[in-house]
Every structure is written in C-alpha cells, then in structure tokens.
Amino acid sequence: MRRGDAINLSNRVRRSPFFEATLAAGAQDFTIYNHMWMPTLYASAEEDYRALTERVTLWDTAAERQVEIRGPGAEDFVRRLTPRNLDRWAIGQCKYLFLCDETGGIINDPVGLKLAEDHIWLSLADGDILHWVKGLALGWGLDLSITEPDVSPLQVQGPRATEVMEAVIGPSIRDLKFFRFMETEIDGAPVVISRTGWSNERGYEIFLRDGRFGNALWGRFMAAGEPLGVAPGAPNQANRIEAGMLSYGADMNCSNTPFEIGLRQFVDLSQEVDFIGKAALAETRDKGPDRLIVGLRIAGEALPSNTTRDPVFFGTEKVGEVTSRAFSARAGANIALAYLRPDLTEPRTRLSVDVGDRHVDATVHSLPFIVTDKRA
Amino acid sequence: MRRGDAINLSNRVRRSPFFEATLAAGAQDFTIYNHMWMPTLYASAEEDYRALTERVTLWDTAAERQVEIRGPGAEDFVRRLTPRNLDRWAIGQCKYLFLCDETGGIINDPVGLKLAEDHIWLSLADGDILHWVKGLALGWGLDLSITEPDVSPLQVQGPRATEVMEAVIGPSIRDLKFFRFMETEIDGAPVVISRTGWSNERGYEIFLRDGRFGNALWGRFMAAGEPLGVAPGAPNQANRIEAGMLSYGADMNCSNTPFEIGLRQFVDLSQEVDFIGKAALAETRDKGPDRLIVGLRIAGEALPSNTTRDPVFFGTEKVGEVTSRAFSARAGANIALAYLRPDLTEPRTRLSVDVGDRHVDATVHSLPFIVTDKRA
Numbered sequence: 001m002r003r004g005d006a007i008n009l010s011n012r013v014r015r016s017p018f019f020e021a022t023l024a025a026g027a028q029d030f031t032i033y034n035h036m037w038m039p040t041l042y043a044s045a046e047e048d049y050r051a052l053t054e055r056v057t058l059w060d061t062a063a064e065r066q067v068e069i070r071g072p073g074a075e076d077f078v079r080r081l082t083p084r085n086l087d088r089w090a091i092g093q094c095k096y097l098f099l100c101d102e103t104g105g106i107i108n109d110p111v112g113l114k115l116a117e118d119h120i121w122l123s124l125a126d127g128d129i130l131h132w133v134k135g136l137a138l139g140w141g142l143d144l145s146i147t148e149p150d151v152s153p154l155q156v157q158g159p160r161a162t163e164v165m166e167a168v169i170g171p172s173i174r175d176l177k178f179f180r181f182m183e184t185e186i187d188g189a190p191v192v193i194s195r196t197g198w199s200n201e202r203g204y205e206i207f208l209r210d211g212r213f214g215n216a217l218w219g220r221f222m223a224a225g226e227p228l229g230v231a232p233g234a235p236n237q238a239n240r241i242e243a244g245m246l247s248y249g250a251d252m253n254c255s256n257t258p259f260e261i262g263l264r265q266f267v268d269l270s271q272e273v274d275f276i277g278k279a280a281l282a283e284t285r286d287k288g289p290d291r292l293i294v295g296l297r298i299a300g301e302a303l304p305s306n307t308t309r310d311p312v313f314f315g316t317e318k319v320g321e322v323t324s325r326a327f328s329a330r331a332g333a334n335i336a337l338a339y340l341r342p343d344l345t346e347p348r349t350r351l352s353v354d355v356g357d358r359h360v361d362a363t364v365h366s367l368p369f370i371v372t373d374k375r376a
Numbered sequence: 377m378r379r380g381d382a383i384n385l386s387n388r389v390r391r392s393p394f395f396e397a398t399l400a401a402g403a404q405d406f407t408i409y410n411h412m413w414m415p416t417l418y419a420s421a422e423e424d425y426r427a428l429t430e431r432v433t434l435w436d437t438a439a440e441r442q443v444e445i446r447g448p449g450a451e452d453f454v455r456r457l458t459p460r461n462l463d464r465w466a467i468g469q470c471k472y473l474f475l476c477d478e479t480g481g482i483i484n485d486p487v488g489l490k491l492a493e494d495h496i497w498l499s500l501a502d503g504d505i506l507h508w509v510k511g512l513a514l515g516w517g518l519d520l521s522i523t524e525p526d527v528s529p530l531q532v533q534g535p536r537a538t539e540v541m542e543a544v545i546g547p548s549i550r551d552l553k554f555f556r557f558m559e560t561e562i563d564g565a566p567v568v569i570s571r572t573g574w575s576n577e578r579g580y581e582i583f584l585r586d587g588r589f590g591n592a593l594w595g596r597f598m599a600a601g602e603p604l605g606v607a608p609g610a611p612n613q614a615n616r617i618e619a620g621m622l623s624y625g626a627d628m629n630c631s632n633t634p635f636e637i638g639l640r641q642f643v644d645l646s647q648e649v650d651f652i653g654k655a656a657l658a659e660t661r662d663k664g665p666d667r668l669i670v671g672l673r674i675a676g677e678a679l680p681s682n683t684t685r686d687p688v689f690f691g692t693e694k695v696g697e698v699t700s701r702a703f704s705a706r707a708g709a710n711i712a713l714a715y716l717r718p719d720l721t722e723p724r725t726r727l728s729v730d731v732g733d734r735h736v737d738a739t740v741h742s743l744p745f746i747v748t749d750k751r752a
Contacts, residue, residue, distance in 0.1 A: 308391075
C-alpha cells in the first residue's frame with residue numbers, strides 16, 4: 001500500500017509512536033504487522049538498499065511488539081516455550097528463541113531479552129503470541145504478569161550504525177557486543193539498546209519504553225545521523241536474503257519444523273525441560289525432514305521480487321519452491337531462499353526456477369550470500 | 377493498498393482461495409486480516425455501497441478464519457472461553473461469542489457455529505485466537521483437536537441475497553433462519569451456509585470447506601447473481617456503522633469490556649461455568665463502565681471516513697472519541713460510532729466532534745441508524 005490518496009490508513013490498524021515522523025520522512029508504502037502500520041519503502045527498493053548497505057538507515061519497527069513476562073519463575077516458564085536450551089542465558093543477553101506448538105511447528109521466532117531472572121521480553125515477528133503465552137500461563141495456573149508493554153523499537157542499521165549511536169549515546173556504545181543490550185535514557189526517554197536488527201549490516205535496536213517520546217526520538221536519530229548520511233529505511237528484501245534471514249510468514253510458518261530451517265543445533269531434546277513440542281520434534285528428528293531451506297543463485301537479468309512461490313525443478317521434476325527472491329546488487333544476481341528435497345541441497349547443485357513466464361537456471365548457494373562485519 | 381504497480385502483494389501474507397477471482401473482478405484495494413489479503417474496494421466506496429444496499433454483492437471474506445475445536449468436551453471448553461451463557465445453543469445455530477481474557481478485556485468477537493456437540497467453529501475477527509485456544513487447552517491438559525481448518529467464507533450480502541442463494545441452492549434456502557446454518561454441496565464443493573454476515577443487509581456466508589474450489593465457487597455465484605445485478609463487494613464502513621456493527625481493532629480492543637460495548641445482557645455472571653474473566657467482570661459490573669459506545673449523527677457536508685480517533689466535546693470539555701465514521705447516503709448524514717462518558721449517552725444529547733480542522737455539531741443517536749429486514 002502506498003501513501004497519498006491511494007493509501008487507506010484505516011484506524012482498524014494501530015499507529016506506531018513514530019508514525020507521524022515516518023510520514024513526514026516520506027514513507028511511501030506500509031504493511032500491517034502485529035496489527036500496526038509498518039513502513040516498508042521510502043525512496044525506492046534500490047535507493048533504500050544503497051543507503052542501508054553503504055551508509056546507515058533509521059527504521060520504524062514499532063510493529064515488532066514485545067510480550068513481557070514478569071514474576072518469579074518467568075525464565076523457567078520461557079524454557080517451556082522454546083526447544084532452545086537456555087541454561088547459559090545471561091542478563092543483558094538477547095537470544096533467538098523460536099517457539100513451537102505441540103506438533104513441533106514454528107509459531108513465531110522472537111528474540112528474547114533477559115532484563116532480569118523474573119523479567120523477560122519476547123520481541124516478536126508477526127503473530128499474536130501474547131495470546132499463546134497468556135493462554136498457557138492461565139492453563140498452567142502460573143502467577144505471572146504477561147502483557148504487551150508500551151515498548152516500541154527503532155532500528156539503526158548500516159555500516160555507519162555505530163557512528164550514529166555514538167553521536168547519540170557516547171563512546172560507551174562501542175562496548176556493546178553483538179546480541180547484548182543495555183538500559184539507558186535518551187533526552188529523558190527510557191530505552192533499551194541492543195546490538196541486533198533485521199538486516200545483514202551492523203545495527204542496533206532502540207526499544208523505546210514510553211511511546212510519548214516517539215517522534216522526538218526519531219528526530220534525534222535523524223539529526224545525529226545527518227552528517228553520516230542517514231536515510232529513513234525499512235526491512236529490505238534483498239538485504240535480508242543476502243543474510244539468509246528468514247521472514248516469518250514468507251519463509252516459514254506453522255507447517256515448518258526447526259529441522260527444515262537450519263535450526264537443528266538449537267533443538268535440545270536432551271535437556272530436562274519438557275518444552276512444548278518435545279515429543280513431536282523427537283519423532284521428526286528420527287524421521288528426518290523432507291525439505292530443507294537453502295540459498296539459490298538465479299541466473300540472468302534482474303527480476304522483480306516474487307509475490308508467489310516459484311516452483312523449483314531438477315531436470316523436469318519439481319523438487320521444491322522459492323519462498324523469497326530479490327535482485328542483490330552486491331551479489332550481482334537474483335538470490336532466493338527456497339525449500340528443496342534434502343538430497344539436492346549441496347552447494348552448486350544445478351536446478352531451474354519457474355519465474356512465471358519461463359524457467360531460469362539456478363544453483364544452490366550456501367547461506368549467507370554476503371558476509372558482513374555485523375557481528376564484529 | 378491499491379492494485380497495480382502501487383500494490384505490493386507480498387507473499388509474507390496469505391492468499392485466499394478466491395484471490396485470483398477477486399483480482400479479475402477488479403479488486404482495487406486490500407487490507408491484511410488474519411495474515412491474509414482481503415479485498416476492501418472495487419468500484420468506489422459510494423458505488424460499492426449502492427450495490428450492497430440496493431442490489432446484492434459477493435465478498436471474499438476468506439480472511440475470516442475458523443478455529444475448529446473437535447473432541448469430547450468441545451462445547452464445555454467453549455463455555456469457558458466466553459461470558460455468554462451457551463445453555464440453549466442448538467446444533468445448526470450461530471452465536472455471537474465475544475471472548476475475554478482474564479482481565480475481562482475483549483480479545484476477539486467471533487461467531488460460533490455448532491456443527492455437533494463435539495465440533496465447533498469460532499469464526500474470527502482479526503487476531504490469532506487459535507494460539508489462545510490451543511494454549512488454554514494445552515495448559516488445562518485437554519485432549520481436543522484444535523486447528524485452523526481449510527474453511528474459507530464467501531459472503532452474499534444485499535436485499536437480493538436470498539434470490540442469488542435460491543438460484544444456486546434451490547428454494548430450500550428460504551427455510552434458513554437468521555443465525556442458523558446448513559451443510560450442503562455446490563458443484564461438488566463441500567460448504568456450510570449460514571444466514572449471517574458483516575453487513576446491515578440480508579445476507580449469507582458460504583463457508584467453503586475445500587480451498588481448491590475457490591475460484592470456481594466465486595464464478596458460480598457471480599454467474600447466478602448476474603441477472604440480479606450482483607457486484608463484487610467488501611465490508612463497507614458506512615453500511616456497518618448504519619447497523620451499529622463494531623469492527624474489532626477499530627471500535628473495540630482488549631482495553632474494552634463487554635459492558636462498554638452494549639453487551640451487558642450477554643455477560644452471564646450467574647451461570648455455574650467459571651469462564652475466563654468472570655471475577656474481573658463481576659468487579660467491573662459493580663463499578664460500572666466509565667465509557668459506553670453510542671451512535672453519533674454529525675452535521676454538515678459529507679466527510680471522508682476517519683483514519684484517526686476524533687475527539688468528542690460536550691461544550692468545551694472532552695468527553696469521548698469517535699472510533700468509526702462515514703457518510704451514509706441512506707441516513708443523509710455523517711454517522712459514527714463513539715465512546716462517551718455514560719451520563720451523556722441519551723439520544724439527542726448535543727455534542728461536537730473535532731474532525732481535524734474544525735468542530736462540527738453532533739447528536740447522540742440510538743443504534744442501529746438504519747433498520748433493515750436482515751433478520752426477517
């Protein structure tokens with residue numbers, strides 16, 4: 001959906017605390033994510049990509065809502081929600097925590113932030129996991145406070161992200177390691193800042209803990225980033241495919257198990273915790289998955305991003321489908337994420353993709369497509 | 377979001393079984409509802425309104441997803457999910473079943489369909505209530521099958537809806553009473569048909585139980601309705617406000633209790649069932665709500681539909697806010713739904729609404745604004 005007369009910003013859908021600022025900054029297109037408008041485009045997909053990969057960008061990702069779990073036993077409760085072993089989860093550390101239902105299907109893949117033993121945020125992909133978490137706690141009779149707090153992330157993403165953050169926070173930001181967070185204030189606005197984000201670049205999330213400061217905080221980062229060439233931005237399809245980052249809804253849904261999406265090493269069936277889906281996942285592991293997600297490098301001219309799932313062929317046999325596809329300027333090729341039959345997932349395996357009007361040659365590629373210094 | 381180059385129909389969001397047919401029929405604008413694209417506009421809001429109120433329209437409401445609850449004890453389980461007393465719920469009957477969380481806040485307002493004692497559908501507004509229902513059942517250790525089945529509603533809405541249905545189903549459709557349903561087949565497609573819908577007109581929902589028949593079923597209804605002037609359509613803001621029908625997200629959310637939205641008579645605190653939110657609602661009832669939803673008739677020229685919540689004033693004092701507003705050709709006025717301080721909710725109370733650039737006179741109006749024969 002695009003801005004102007006053509007876009008119906010119905011109030012059935014919530015507005016982010018940064019909404020007015022993003023409109024003023026030229027947001028042209030929005031999606032709906034967790035019942036909230038989220039900008040997806042400013043100048044153009046190509047220009048937004050250049051700003052993100054060459055300079056630095058500021059994103060309104062307030063739609064990345066939190067589930068806050070507070071109270072004695074909060075951490076033990078979260079251990080029952082994910083197949084991942086949380087034995088070594090430090091306060092101040094972020095963890096990628098995929099959630100499974102009782103069938104082992106993935107229902108969301110949040111990042112968890114441990115603010116204290118009894119205070120955890122799950123920072124969600126699109127999905128009302130608040131209901132899931134509250135339903136389980138109610139059913140189990142647990143005395144926990146489970147809410148969606150007034151916490152709205154901004155993201156600063158791009159090679160110059162650390163410089164922007166330093167201009168706002170000071171040099172201490174350089175001590176913040178990948179997947180760690182700190183609590184502080186910016187011009188009176190309470191925030192949590194993490195070294196995380198939805199891009200393949202260096203980046204930070206600024207979790208604003210009081211929505212009243214939204215537009216002011218946006219302005220503060222735009223001003224601080226101005227000498228560094230900051231541009232308003234948004235999650236970028238080409239950039240996240242380069243990183244091999246999956247988008248919930250596009251690249252996985254509740255029909256996928258962690259084994260299909262490369263998370264085998266994070267499914268700890270040996271732990272004592274009886275997490276949801278444990279029995280089903282034990283069974284699935286023994287059988288082995290019948291599809292695996294891989295990278296594909298697709299030959300030929302730049303194609304527009306896909307809006308349907310392209311079939312993938314080995315010779316004349318259909319062996320999988322593309323979930324996300326975009327042209328990557330840095331890879332110099334169309335790149336994609338696709339599910340394939342497990343026996344065909346070796347890098348350089350030769351396949352073809354039906355892009356709608358023709359078949360195009362493709363080869364399996366290891367993930368990520370592009371290695372950056374985001375973790376450094 | 378509008379069709380054409382300007383609309384990004386990303387495959388992060390699901391497509392309905394009727395998607396191709398609605399594009400071919402000229403769908404110009406979509407929203408995202410239950411993670412699925414849902415058409416919202418064809419010709420124009422005014423022309424779509426005329427087709428709906430004067431003739432008949434066909435809607436793709438596949439995004440109205442079902443939660444299917446199957447197994448012994450299914451009905452007893454559903455009784456714990458809603459404050460409404462279900463003692464007299466017959467097989468073949470639809471019930472408006474608002475769901476509350478433990479605080480008494482409304483988290484969705486589905487219509488329930490009782491297919492059998494052990495087989496119930498909750499036909500949802502926008503929200504992943506599947507997670508809530510599954511979480512509770514898991515937590516309570518209940519052995520129920522809880523899924524989102526392959527069930528996708530079409531709606532036939534408008535004064536000539538019964539004629540269209542008769543052309544497809546035969547004269548037996550005339551025996552189907554308001555809020556009742558039947559099971560049958562159309563050209564081999566298994567369907568449930570109910571006398572319900574999201575409009576203020578006579579109407580039916582056709583719950584297609586096998587998505588492969590989607591585009592064919594759409595075509596069947598368009599062909600049968602052609603002599604009756606059928607047009608493709610969608611939920612219409614002016615029409616639903618005329619009916620006093622609330623839209624979850626716009627007119628209520630989890631901060632609202634049933635008492636605030638006129639459902640007092642459906643909150644049965646005297647029943648034995650210990651439904652979720654019972655204690656909280658007992659407390660709220662004793663205190664009385666501090667706002668009530670009402671109709672407002674707003675003076676002056678036709679205004680565009682609202683995209684923000686207009687403040688409502690009594691003299692110079694802010695006493696409430698508009699949630700939904702549209703110009704109704706039949707009412708000959710701008711009409712709205714609004715929350716007001718309870719002492720100001722008598723019909724004909726004189727207020728004003730801040731519509732952005734000025735204050736406009738308004739009076740409280742009883743709901744519905746327009747009485748139709750939809751229940752006859």
